[in-house]
Structure formats: structure tokens, C-alpha cells
Amino acid sequence: MRVCKDGFQREFIEDKSDMYTIAFTQNILSGRWKYFILWYLKGHTRRYSDIKAFLGDLSQGSLSKQLRELEKDGVIERKVYPVVPPKVEYSLTEKGTKLMPILDAMETFGKAYGEQPDDTSLV
Amino acid sequence: MRVCKDGFQREFIEDKSDMYTIAFTQNILSGRWKYFILWYLKGHTRRYSDIKAFLGDLSQGSLSKQLRELEKDGVIERKVYPVVPPKVEYSLTEKGTKLMPILDAMETFGKAYGEQPDDTSLV
DNA sequence: GAACATAGTACATTTTTGTGTACTTAGGGA
DNA sequence: TCCCTAAGTACACAAAAATGTACTATGTTC
Secondary structure (H helix, E strand, O other), X not given: OEEOXXXXXXXXXXXOHHHXXXXXXXXHHOOOOHHHHHHHHOOOOEEHHHHHHHHOOOOHHHHXXXXXXXXXXXXXXXXXXXXXXXXXXXXXXXXXXXXXXXXXXXXXXXXXXXXXXXXXXXX | OEEOOOOOXXXXXXXXXXXXXXXXXXXXXXXXXXXXXHHHHOOOOEEHHHHXXXXXXXXXXXHHHHHHHHHHOOOEEEEEEOXXXXXXXXXXXXXXXXXXXXXXXXXXXXXXXXXXXXXXHHO
């Protein structure tokens, strides 16, 4: 029971705060490619061109945008080497590695219920 | 090492299949409100109007759409009582409960790194 | 001195999502 | 008789996300 802005007392059946922490996490992960990028970076340092090649069917603009957002949220790190042609490496930060249990849980669910995609589509 | 469609052998540094299972799960969870709906259904059977009231700031059309998608994906169950005015109850299926570890992992991350929202915003 | 490579940016356009408004159903109450 | 309720649907519209195309930088190689 709690006093609200309107002066009345109300019983709060749910505490929404847990939900807000989920929303916070969701914001970081929202984006068509972010799970894939994070998954690909798991345990590796990768160059921009490798990520691009791995994901394949996305434009440079999209990739750059997703990477910038992940960097802004502090889950990946960007290391620029001052060479020509440019070389930039991406890796997970410690915060980023803390997202891995989420990916693992998604993988577990997907393995239990998902269909295997056509193998040739991977080649 | 594997023979590809183009006839060449290639070394596959990554096996993408795990990533596809993540994509499968992501598809089920994509949608502005789905995490919230699932979270709210955790351990409870809820009426349409309760879900609407809980989420607050979304239209009937949006809510119906999200619920239909979750039902189609088999993660929630819809039970209609033939009364007037209508009564419809939603609950998690067993498949739906298997998504909970994902929400839990997101909550853990959010608790570690998220800021608490202004408490008054919840009232 | 022209072309190549990598890692981008800028901007217009398309696609995907989400929203707002109006409408429906049928029994019970004023 | 008319309005109320809960749980929707239908459709046009707006906002957000993703995409495609063109462009940039600069040291090295041909």
C-alpha cells in the first residue's frame, strides 16, 4: 500500500521495477543485428571487415550504426590503428560479456523449439 | 573444412547454427511490448483488461496484435469465456515458461548496469 | 599518376512497427 | 429503450528502423 500522486492509497499488485531493468537491457539489444554482432565477438577480437563478411547481407551504413550504438552503450570496444588502409578492431567490454548469459538462454530456447535452417543457406 | 557450393573447400571458423537458434528466439521476442507481456504473465493468468491496464500507454490495436503473435508462436494461451461482456484470459504455455530464463538474464544485467527509473514515474 | 584497400559518413528512400480513431457484439441495468 | 461493459477488428496514418547509393581519406603498389 502506497500513497500516490493523486493522494489516494493504492495497493500495488506488481512491482514494476524488475520490468524496467528488463526494458533497460532490451534497449541495448534492440536492433536487427546486435545479437549477431555480440555473438560473433564472443571470445574474439574482430575487424570491421570480418564482421561485415560474417553478417553478409547488411549495408555498411547499418553496420556502422549498430556498432556505434553498442559502443555508446559500453558493451563493445573500438580500437583504431592509425594505418592506411584503416584497421579497426572490435571486442566485447566486460559489460558486454555480461550479456552473454542472455544469448546463451536464447540459444537454449532456440535449440529446444527452433527448426534447423537449410544447411546450404549458410554457405 | 567443408566443400561449398562453388566447389572450393573452405575452413569455417564459425559454425553459424547457434546464431540461427538465437535468431529464431529473437523473432518470437521482437516487438515493443512482448517482454513486458511475458513478464506480467509469469506465474499468473491475466485478463486482457489487466494487461492493458498494466502496460498503460499502448492502444488496443497494438496489444491485440502482440498477443496474437505470441499466441501464434505458442508461447501464450488464450482462453475465451462465452459471456457478456466478454472475458478472455491469457497465460504462459509450457513453451512460454521456457523463455523465462532469458528474462531473468536480462533482469540480472539490468540490475547490474541500469539506472533506477524515477519512482514517481511508476505511479 | 592511377588504382586499390579498409573503414567509414551523408542522405534520400523503403520497409517495418506502432498508433489513433471508429466500429462491433450482446446481455444487464437505469 | 438506450447505454454500459470487455474484448476485440479494420484501416489509415505516423514514427522508427533499415537500406542503397554515392562519397571520403590516404599510404602503398603497379
